[in-house]
Amino acid sequence: MRAATFHGPGDIRIEDRPRPELEAPTDAIVRVTHTAVCGSDLWFYRGESDREVGSPVGHEPMGVVEDVGDDVRSVEPGDRVLAPFRISCGYCEFCRKGLHTSCVNGDGWGGENGGGQGEYVRSTHADGTLVRVPDRHADDEDTLRALLPLTDVMGTGHHAAVSAGVEAGSTCVVVGDGAVGLCAVLAARRLGAERIVAVGHHEDRLAVAEEFGATETVAARGDDAIERVRELTYGGANHVVECVGASSSMNAAVAMARPGGTVGYVGVPHGVDDLDLYGMFGDNVALRGGVAPVRAYAEDLMADVLGGTLDPSPIFTHTVDLDGVPEGYRLMDDREAIKVLVKP
Structure with missing residues (x-):
């Protein structure tokens, strides 16, 4: 698969990487259809925070489930899902009290799970992380653009x-x-x-x-x-x-x-x-x-989006394909874009 990777300050490249596969019965593979460049991505892009050279980037994926492990119950292949920027199990002490970003089994996007700005990701703890979009809204592009910010901003x-x-x-x-x-x-x-x-x-x-x-x-x-x-x-x-x-x-x-x-x-x-x-x-x-436990808010905010009372989609001022991700970083770094939507 193809994914955006970091190669130093100001240097984002689109490269071929191994497509993630199921590794545990709690995993799910998601084909990314929408993602974004985040303002927090600019810290490593500007060299103001450390990141491993060659690592995949991005943490706001939304897409369609391709495969699930045997223990996954909340989603199945074909479901449209959005994924908060932090992976969480959903059952530990901190997840139970709504502090999913402190999950003892938590993880981020990147490394071997694909990175959020690529064609596929592997969600560990799929039941605790992925948020299913109701079928009647799964192919409405305007709704999907309004739902994507629920992954983070x-x-x-x-x-x-x-x-x-x-x-x-x-x-x-x-x-x-x-x-x-x-x-x-x-x-x-x-x-x-x-x-x-x-x-x-x-x-x-x-x-x-x-x-x-x-x-x-x-x-x-x-x-x-x-x-x-x-x-x-x-x-x-x-x-x-x-x-x-x-x-x-x-x-x-x-x-x-x-x-x-x-x-x-x-x-x-x-x-x-x-x-x-x-x-x-x-x-x-x-x-x-502090760091926002966006998974705790996802269902309530999604209900308002689907009900037509909440629409954050105007924050997306530019849209690029996967090859345009490096330009998307530049646009945000130069303050020419508020937020860049990516459609791999």
């Missing part, structure tokens, strides 16, 4: 809003205008926030935030952004969502929180070595979040 944005305690009638500030930040706006609206202030510095992305339900937008950085948000929220918001992961964005989120407020963070931390803990301490600001 929609679930991650939702985790941020939940972690921040967003509830009906509340005011929420979303820091970050990437795909996760935009999905967090959707999530805050879904949870009933009355005011949603989206903070970023790309006017086109903030326009999408408004389409998704942001009531106000702030196109500024640093102290200017903090000052404007505090003006809009009369001293800060009770619920702040951080979707970037940089030191500057984390400290800005803390500064935008009202005393006694909560920051829900899901941005992958990079260079966060000067977090303002004293400021958090002084104002009793809570920090909650």
Whole structure:
């Protein structure tokens, strides 16, 4: 099969690799029909995180089941499925309490299981990982585009809003205008926030935030952004969502929180070595979040997508085939695309 592989900063190649096969009775083989390039993929693409040269990349697969092991009960060949970015067993202590990303039997996509940006993947623990799409929606392309973000960014944005305690009638500030930040706006609206202030510095992305339900937008950085948000929220918001992961964005989120407020963070931390803990301490600001257990949210979010009340598909501003994956990385790295959809 063919798959995207990493060969160094800025160097993504499409190569022939062994097609994954069943290795355990709990495995399933999925033919990938839709996947995506993620903002977190850019960390290794830019050389800002380590990755093994030659390893397959990608972690947001959706496709059709080709084969299953003898113990798999939840899916069968021919089923359309989406796969969260983290493999989980579904039965360990952490899976049972909805923290699938801490699964003691967990795994990621890559290595010998195929990688998410390729033609096939092998899902270990298929019953605990794969989410079956109802047959009546399995071939509706518009629906599939709206479901694909549930593999990562929609679930991650939702985790941020939940972690921040967003509830009906509340005011929420979303820091970050990437795909996760935009999905967090959707999530805050879904949870009933009355005011949603989206903070970023790309006017086109903030326009999408408004389409998704942001009531106000702030196109500024640093102290200017903090000052404007505090003006809009009369001293800060009770619920702040951080979707970037940089030191500057984390400290800005803390500064935008009202005393006694909560920051829900899901941005992958990079260079966060000067977090303002004293400021958090002084104002009793809570920090909650982390890597999102998107499997825990998948069925609820899918029900809303299928019911027509949730559609994150506008985050996909470009579509490429498998050969176009390297260009997809470039488009996202250069901020020419919000998120790139891949159809192998």
